Structure formats: structure tokens, C-alpha cells
Amino acid sequence: xxxxxxxxxxxxxxxxxxxxxxxxxxxxALCCEHITNTGLCSSPSLLAGHNGLxxxxxxxxxxxxxxxxxxxxxxxxxxVTEEIVPGFKFSRASYLLSLLRPQIYADLELQRHGxxxxxxxxxxxxxxxxxxxxxxxxxxxxxxxxxxxxxAQFSQKDAQxxxxxxxxxxxxxxxxxxxxxxxxVDTAALGxxxxxxxxxxxxxxxxxxxxxxxxxxxxxxxxxxxxxPISKILDHWFESExxxxxxxxxxxxxxMASPHTPGSGYVLLHHVMGELEGRRGAWGYVxxxxxxxxxxxTRAAAxxxxxxxAEKEQLPKDFVQRIxxxxxxxxxxxxxxxxxxxxxxxxxPNARHGQPLPHHQCSIHLNCEGTQLLHQAFxxxxxxxxxxxxxxxxxxxxxxxxxxxxxxxxxxxxxxxYTPSVLAGGRPWDEQARNAYxxxxxxCIEDYAPGFKxxxxxxxxxxxxxxxxxxxxxxxxxxxxxxxxDQLYFARPAPSYSGYRSPVPGxxxxxxxAHPGEQSWEPEPSWRPxxxxxxxxxxxxxxxxxxxxxxxxxxxSSRTQCRPGGYQGFQTPLMRLVKVTSPTQGCSxxxxx
Numbered sequence: 087x088x089x090x091x092x093x094x095x096x097x098x099x100x101x102x103x104x105x106x107x108x109x110x111x112x113x114x115a116l117c118c119e120h121i122t123n124t125g126l127c128s129s130p131s132l133l134a135g136h137n138g139l140x141x142x143x144x145x146x147x148x149x150x151x152x153x154x155x156x157x158x159x160x161x162x163x164x165x166v167t168e169e170i171v172p173g174f175k176f177s178r179a180s181y182l183l184s185l186l187r188p189q190i191y192a193d194l195e196l197q198r199h200g201x202x203x204x205x206x207x208x209x210x211x212x213x214x215x216x217x218x219x220x221x222x223x224x225x226x227x228x229x230x231x232x233x234x235x236x237x238a239q240f241s242q243k244d245a246q247x248x249x250x251x252x253x254x255x256x257x258x259x260x261x262x263x264x265x266x267x268x269x270x271v272d273t274a275a276l277g278x279x280x281x282x283x284x285x286x287x288x289x290x291x292x293x294x295x296x297x298x299x300x301x302x303x304x305x306x307x308x309x310x311x312x313x314x315p316i317s318k319i320l321d322h323w324f325e326s327e328x329x330x331x332x333x334x335x336x337x338x339x340x341x342m343a344s345p346h347t348p349g350s351g352y353v354l355l356h357h358v359m360g361e362l363e364g365r366r367g368a369w370g371y372v373x374x375x376x377x378x379x380x381x382x383x384t385r386a387a388a389x390x391x392x393x394x395x396a397e398k399e400q401l402p403k404d405f406v407q408r409i410x411x412x413x414x415x416x417x418x419x420x421x422x423x424x425x426x427x428x429x430x431x432x433x434x435p436n437a438r439h440g441q442p443l444p445h446h447q448c449s450i451h452l453n454c455e456g457t458q459l460l461h462q463a464f465x466x467x468x469x470x471x472x473x474x475x476x477x478x479x480x481x482x483x484x485x486x487x488x489x490x491x492x493x494x495x496x497x498x499x500x501x502x503x504y505t506p507s508v509l510a511g512g513r514p515w516d517e518q519a520r521n522a523y524x525x526x527x528x529x530c531i532e533d534y535a536p537g538f539k540x541x542x543x544x545x546x547x548x549x550x551x552x553x554x555x556x557x558x559x560x561x562x563x564x565x566x567x568x569x570x571x572d573q574l575y576f577a578r579p580a581p582s583y584s585g586y587r588s589p590v591p592g593x594x595x596x597x598x599x600a601h602p603g604e605q606s607w608e609p610e611p612s613w614r615p616x617x618x619x620x621x622x623x624x625x626x627x628x629x630x631x632x633x634x635x636x637x638x639x640x641x642x643s644s645r646t647q648c649r650p651g652g653y654q655g656f657q658t659p660l661m662r663l664v665k666v667t668s669p670t671q672g673c674s675x676x677x678x679x
Contacts, residue, residue: 135163162380184360223433240326261300414561470510
């Protein structure tokens with residue numbers, strides 16, 4: 087007998103297979119009506135984020151009957167497409183694709199199930215504010231000669247060093263990439279069991295040792311990348327501030343960290359570990375928005391429905407205490423904008439015909455003239471104030487996928503930071519505060535692209551509390567927990583709990599809160615059980631035991647932490663009785679969830 091379940095413990099999706107006998111707490115609820123009527127023990131994958139959908143697809147592929155529940159009206163968690171402004175289809179939270187593992191594409195045949203990826207080349211555009219006409223800009227793409235020519239505007243030395251830097255980072259990615267597909271070393275198990283069992287446990291060290299051997303004599307230099315501030319690493323390689331600031335955005339994006347924060351180098355490495363259609367480090371748009379990715383995975387899962395019951399469980403105090411100390415603070419505010427024309431940048435004005443130019447398909451970096459600007463933006467947020475000159479990553483997916491907006495119009499995605507979860511003085515993010523910050527962002531864009539504000543038709547402003555409330559992202563954190571070294575590998579989500587096993591027998595961690603912590607805005611590790619739609623969920627008691635209240639240190643070099651006591655209700659039951667009153671017939675786009 088098998089038990090398949092997804093229960094939102096510690097904000098990361100737990101799923102697992104439990105050999106007979108079932109956990110005692112569930113036997114009474116499951117062994118009567120459920121097993122008698124269905125002949126199969128099956129319980130829900132709670133919250134259909136893309137990680138949960140992938141897990142359901144693999145379990146279904148292995149022959150298990152799985153059911154997926156989602157509390158929102160749309161499948162995919164944060165990887166969704168929503169029409170917030172009539173006629174404009176937004177990737178409302180997650181907006182770019184890269185970190186989905188290549189074998190998942192192949193195993194689940196996602197292309198056959200409708201996934202179409204739109205690669206970007208060039209991929210990065212950084213316009214500058216300068217007292218010259220026109221101001222300069224930096225355009226990076228996959229053509230190394232053209233990229234060097236762009237860098238040479240600012241430094242011939244940097245142009246010559248850039249290929250060597252790319253090769254250096256590429257070697258590190260190749261060495262560490264296998265670790266992403268291997269479970270972390272279970273340090274607690276290494277010294278346990280019989281001698282034979284201990285020898286078997288030592289085999290889990292193989293990927294780690296292989297990574298060390300692959301790095302060879304360069305290991306000390308790569309260790310520095312993992313532990314040092316990214317500003318130190320980039321200062322070693324380059325001298326031009328626009329190039330360093332552009333590269334540094336990948337080291338701080340989604341993290342309440344400055345380029346001067348120790349360990350920020352790993353976050354940059356994490357963002358170049360992805361792969362898209364065989365190209366390392368590439369990022370692209372999904373045709374139809376990120377929801378099309380979730381729909382492709384959903385179709386691959388083809389899960390059959392089942393009646394579902396779950397009984398109360400309690401979390402061990404040690405687990406509770408460790409998870410309470412996890413840093414989940416986020417600096418991110420996502421703004422989705424509908425515009426009636428393409429932004430025209432002073433550094434690269436639009437053509438007369440108004441059609442997208444190569445730089446419009448890029449991630450466009452604003453307020454990135456130098457790393458000190460990024461640090462200043464972080465410092466303001468660390469003191470409880472939204473950045474007065476925030477770091478802005480502007481993307482226009484409709485430049486490559488025009489079906490996302492009406493003819494001549496476009497959808498604009500603004501990934502901005504830094505914004506504190508709680509404003510100075512304990513003030514909440516009310517509508518006035520949201521609009522004030524959004525106006526600041528729009529004023530900044532207007533400096534680079536005059537006329538942008540006049541082109542705006544509508545906007546959707548999502549602060550860190552909004553990202554948590556709507557998508558279940560803990561603290562609004564796109565990684566479901568900080569990517570600092572103390573929360574990686576065998577310390578993710580916490581020491582002694584890195585082997586994917588939860589304290590609840592038969593339940594396993596599979597979301598971004600577990601190793602390797604890949605980002606995709608996947609909200610599956612929400613603590614909020616499914617709030618069912620009429621006719622499908624008979625009873626659901628809402629629990630939200632993981633509401634972080636963040637405290638920031640005053641010095642700019644330290645990361646934020648969540649204060650003890652910021653999480654409520656850990657001793658409450660994980661779930662109340664959840665009963666699906668009508669079996670689902672697969673998880674397709676026609677699903678009512």
C-alpha cells in the first residue's frame with residue numbers, strides 16, 4: 087500500500103511514498119471508506135505549484151494515482167499567466183525560464199505537451215544616465231565578439247578579460263552542476279548502522295568529491311567565489327562600473343543582500359547554472375507566459391482523482407525551532423505593467439515603425455551605473471525604507487510573444503528591489519505605500535525612457551507581503567529561503583533535515599526550500615492548505631503558521647534574519663480533515679481549480 091501526499095510543512099512541499107503499514111495517525115481515516123471505495127490509498131498534492139506538478143507527473147509515471155489541489159483559481163503557483171488588465175496576459179510572478187532541469191524536459195516530454203520556449207539573444211541591456219547625447223548603453227549577448235565590442239566602450243581591458251571570466255565561471259558550473267541532481271550528503275547517517283551500511287552511506291560523498299576533483303588546483307579560487315562578496319570577485323576581473331553592476335544584479339536578485347555582502351557570489355553562480363535548449367546560462371520567455379509551462383507539466387502528469395483524507399500531525403519541537411530560524415526575508419517587489427507602446431530609451435531610441443528592436447527582448451537593467459548604487463539601495467531597505475533609486479530589471483516578453491497583449495501594446499515585467507517586508511516603524515504596506523513606491527519606480531524608468539509613464543494603461547504592484555499572501559512565497563522570498571551558505575546543501579532547509587525526509591513519516595521535501603534551492607517563484611511550499619472551490623472541497627481549515635516578521639541589522643554587510651517568534655501556530659495541527667467530494671479527471675487546462 088502506498089501513500090502519496092503533499093502537505094505544506096515549513097513552506098516547502100512535502101511529498102512521499104510510504105510503505106505499508108501507513109502512519110498510525112492516518113490509519114483510522116484511510117482504512118475504511120477510502121480504501122474500500124477506491125482500492126488505492128492516495129492523498130492530495132496540496133498546492134499545484136510547478137514543483138508539485140513535476141512530482142505528481144513522476145509519481146503518475148511510476149504508476150501511482152495522484153491528485154493535485156490548488157487553492158487559487160489557476161494552476162502553477164507562481165508560474166502562472168493571468169489577465170490582470172483586460173487583453174494583457176502577464177506572467178504575474180515568475181517571468182523567465184532557465185533553472186528547470188534538462189532531464190525533466192525529456193522525461194516528461196514537455197515539448198510534446200505544448201511547451202514552447204523563446205530564447206533571448208541578446209539577453210542583457212543596461213542603458214546609462216549620462217551627460218552626453220546619446221548616452222551609452224551596454225548590450226550583452228551570446229556572440230562573444232559583439233559582446234566584447236560593447237564592453238570596449240567602457241574598458242578595453244575588460245573586453246579582453248570577459249571571455250576568460252566566462253570560461254572561469256563555466257568550469258565552476260560544470261563541476262557543481264551534478265550536485266544539483268544528487269541528494270545532499272546525509273551527515274547524520276554517515277556514522278550510523280552496521281559497517282556495511284556506513285560504507286554504503288559513504289557513497290553519497292561521491293558527487294561532492296567529484297566536484298572537488300573537477301575544480302582541481304583552482305579550488306581555492308572557486309571557494310572565494312562561493313564565500314566572498316561579489317563586488318570583490320568582480321573587482322578582481324573588471325574595472326568598468328556598468329559591466330560590474332550589470333553582472334552584480336544576478337548576485338543580489340531576490341536576496342536581501344548588497345554586492346558587498348559576503349556570500350553573494352554564490353547567488354550569481356546559481357543564476358548561471360541554468361540551461362535552455364542546450365545553452366548553458368541562458369534564460370528565455372515561455373510562449374503564452376509562465377502559465378504555459380505549468381500547463382505542459384500538468385498535461386504530462388495526467389493525474390487521476392481520488393477521495394482524500396488526512397489526519398492531524400504534530401511537528402517535533404527541534405524541527406520547529408530550526409525552521410523558525412530560517413532566513414526567508416525578501417527585498418522583491420514585482421510590478422506588472424500594461425503599456426500602449428514600447429519604451430523608447432534615450433540610449434537606444436525606437437525605430438520609426440515602432441517594432442521591437444534587439445534590446446527590447448533583453449533583461450533591461452536600470453539604476454545599474456555602478457555597484458555603489460546597488461549597495462545604497464540595499465542600505466535604505468535595511469533601515470526599513472524602500473529604495474529611493476531601486477534596482478530594476480525590466481522585461482518585455484511581448485517583444486517576442488506578441489499574443490500576450492493587444493496589437494501595438496505590450497506587457498512589461500518589473501522585478502525591483504530593495505523593499506523591506508515591514509516598513510520603518512512597523513508600518514504595513516498599504517495601498518498608499520504601494521503606489522508611492524511604484525511611482526518611484528516609474529519615475530526612474532521615465533529618466534531612461536521618457537514617455538513611459540504616459541504609456542501606462544494599468545499596473546499590478548506586488549510587495550513582499552503580497553507575494554506571500556497571494557502565491558504563498560515565504561516572506562515573499564523567490565527561493566523559499568535565503569541562498570546564503572548556511573542555508574545550502576546539507577543545511578537546506580536545516581541541518582539534519584537536508585535528506586528530503588520530514589519529521590512526519592512518509593513525507594518528503596521537494597520544493598525550492600530543499601536542495602538545490604532552484605528559483606522559479608514556485609509557491610508550492612505554502613503553509614496554506616487548499617481553499618477549495620464549491621463542489622470539490624467539503625471542508626478545509628485554514629492554517630498559516632509561518633508568517634515571518636523580519637528584523638534587519640543596521641550594518642549594510644549582513645543579511646536580514648527573521649526574528650524568533652515571528653512564526654505563529656507551529657504547534658497547531660498540520661491539517662484538518664480535507665475531503666474531496668468529486669474525483670478529479672486529470673489535471674488539464676479545463677480543471678476548475
